[in-house]
Amino acid sequence: MNxxxxxxxxxxxxxxxxxxxxxxxxxxxxxxxxxxxxxxxxNGILTxxxxxxxxxxxxxxxxxxxxxxxxxxxxxxxxxxxxADLTTAEKTRFVKGVSELLYGHEKSGFYMVYTLLKEHxxxxxxxxxxxxxxxxxxxxxxxxxxxxxxxxxxxxxxxxYESDPxxxxxxxxxxxxxxxxxxxxxxxxxxxxxxxxFLMLII
Numbered sequence: 022m023n024x025x026x027x028x029x030x031x032x033x034x035x036x037x038x039x040x041x042x043x044x045x046x047x048x049x050x051x052x053x054x055x056x057x058x059x060x061x062x063x064n065g066i067l068t069x070x071x072x073x074x075x076x077x078x079x080x081x082x083x084x085x086x087x088x089x090x091x092x093x094x095x096x097x098x099x100x101x102x103x104x105a106d107l108t109t110a111e112k113t114r115f116v117k118g119v120s121e122l123l124y125g126h127e128k129s130g131f132y133m134v135y136t137l138l139k140e141h142x143x144x145x146x147x148x149x150x151x152x153x154x155x156x157x158x159x160x161x162x163x164x165x166x167x168x169x170x171x172x173x174x175x176x177x178x179x180x181x182y183e184s185d186p187x188x189x190x191x192x193x194x195x196x197x198x199x200x201x202x203x204x205x206x207x208x209x210x211x212x213x214x215x216x217x218x219f220l221m222l223i224i
Contacts, residue, residue, distance in 0.1 A: 022197060023177040024204055030223045031205045041208025042215045054090050056214060059155040063123070072120035076112035079104070082119050085152055091163055091214075092147045100148060103141050111137060123156050131188045146186050158212040162195045168221045169194060175224045176201070 038044050042051065063085065071078060083104045086092055092100070107115070114137050121130025131149065138144040146164035153161040170182045178197050183190050198217060202210040210216040 022179070022201065024201075026176055027201055027204055030220065031209065034209065034219055034223045035206065041206060042211055042219075043208050047215075051215070054214070056155065056158055056212065059085065059089065060158055063152070063156045067119075067123070069120060069124040072116055072124075075116050076109045079107070079112035079116055082116050085155065086148055089151050089155075091151055091154070091165075096143075096145050096148060099143055103138070103143050106141070119152055122152055127153075128188045131186075131191065135186055144186055149186050150191065154214060158214060160195075160199070160213070162191075162198050162213050162217060164191060164194065165217075165221075168217060171224045172198075172217070172220050176220075 035041065038046070041047070067078075067082060067085070072082070083100070086100050087097055087104075089097075114133065118130050118133030118137065121127070121133060123130070134149050135144050138148060146166055146169070150162065150164045154163040164186070166182070166184065172178065173180050173182055173194075178194075180190065180193055180197065198213060202213065202216045205216070205219075209219045
């Protein structure tokens with residue numbers, strides 16, 4: 022992890038945007054992504070008790086992916102088709118996986134969601150990680166392949182990018198992001214999406 026490079030990126034970014042993510046420009050972008058709305062939806066609607074209803078609430082769970090601006094249009098179209106083709110048993114598996122991912126054994130939930138998506142050739146990083154980044158925006162990370170690869174390479178992280186999602190890489194990348202964000206100004210890290218957005222924009 023190259024903190025010197027990170028501090029240089031911080032300096033360059035703040036020179037262009039002195040108020041960081043508090044500037045009018047970024048406030049507009051933040052509103053566009055509606056992170057707060059999605060966080061409220063998960064914490065208020067997709068509670069652990071609610072997810073215990075299994076396949077009955079699958080549409081409500083799928084809504085997180087389908088309504089997210091963080092997931093590409095192409096991936097959302099494929100996810101919509103995936104959702105339409107699932108059996109009742111598969112819908113139950115997916116909801117159970119998301120429940121574990123959010124409230125239970127995180128690693129098990131990760132692989133429950135991953136395995137079902139993999140069976141349908143849709144195991145994509147953003148689809149798997151979007152749930153927790155909305156639920157825990159100050160702790161978790163969204164894994165966007167292009168961004169992750171740039172961050173690993175530019176900041177010399179001791180990580181190797183894998184296109185096939187793995188919990189090991191997810192956990193290590195999240196730890197690196199949470200460590201690095203402590204080194205920059207508060208205005209660049211209101212949440213982890215903002216911090217990784219700063220890195221995406223400046224690298």
